[in-house]
Amino acid sequence: MNEHAQSLGMKRSHFAVAHGMHHDNNYSTAAEIGKLCCVAMKNDQFRQVVSASNHACPSTVYAGHVYEWENTNILLKQGYTGLKTGITPTAGPCLAASTVHNGYHVVVVVLSCCSMDSRWYEVPKLVSWGVKKVDRIR
Numbered sequence: 569m570n571e572h573a574q575s576l577g578m579k580r581s582h583f584a585v586a587h588g589m590h591h592d593n594n595y596s597t598a599a600e601i602g603k604l605c606c607v608a609m610k611n612d613q614f615r616q617v618v619s620a621s622n623h624a625c626p627s628t629v630y631a632g633h634v635y636e637w638e639n640t641n642i643l644l645k646q647g648y649t650g651l652k653t654g655i656t657p658t659a660g661p662c663l664a665a666s667t668v669h670n671g672y673h674v675v676v677v678v679l680s681c682c683s684m685d686s687r688w689y690e691v692p693k694l695v696s697w698g699v700k701k702v703d704r705i706r
Contacts, residue, residue, distance in 0.1 A: 576603060590656040598677040605651050605664050605675045618650030618666075641665070642688055651675070655684070663687040669699045 569583045578600040584593035596604075608614045617623075621644055627633040640653045643665055651664040660680040667674050676694045681687045 573600075573604070576607060578603060588654065590658070598679050601664055601679075602675050602677045605666065605677065606673075609650070609666055609673060609675070615650065618652065619644065621645075643667075643691060646692070649673075653687070661687055663691055665691045665695075667695060669695070672702075674698060 569586065570581075573581050573583065578596070581596035581600045581604075582593060584591045609618075620639060622636060622638045624634050624636045627635060641648070641650070641663070643663075644650070648665050648667045650666045654662045656662070661684045662677075662679045662681065664675065664677045666676075674695055676691050676698070678687060678690055678694070681690060
């Protein structure tokens with residue numbers, strides 16, 4: 569994974585474990601997480617998974633039991649297309665979010681938000697600011 573990150577130009581990132589939970593040797597920047605998100609969103613299956621509001625999977629051990637997961641990204645209800653919520657002791661509440669505006673894809677990454685809820689209003693403000701800048705350039 570680290571080799572692939574390096575090939576994407578992610579020079580300030582390192583991954584020690586794949587599960588995404590805190591590990592002292594897992595680190596990155598918002599810009600590099602955004603770069604990774606842009607690459608990942610090119611994959612149809614990945615886009616389908618991160619945009620799903622929920623997922624159900626039948627148990628292979630307990631007959632008739634179905635495991636269910638609900639996506640914690642509440643921006644999906646506002647038309648966003650994904651990506652990933654999170655929290656770690658060092659990065660605090662985080663969110664990588666994606667949406668489509670005027671036919672182009674927008675990815676915003678926020679780290680170390682001041683609260684769990686602040687992610688839900690900071691990201692839309694950043695998207696709004698960003699698309700205004702891009703619209704002016706076009």
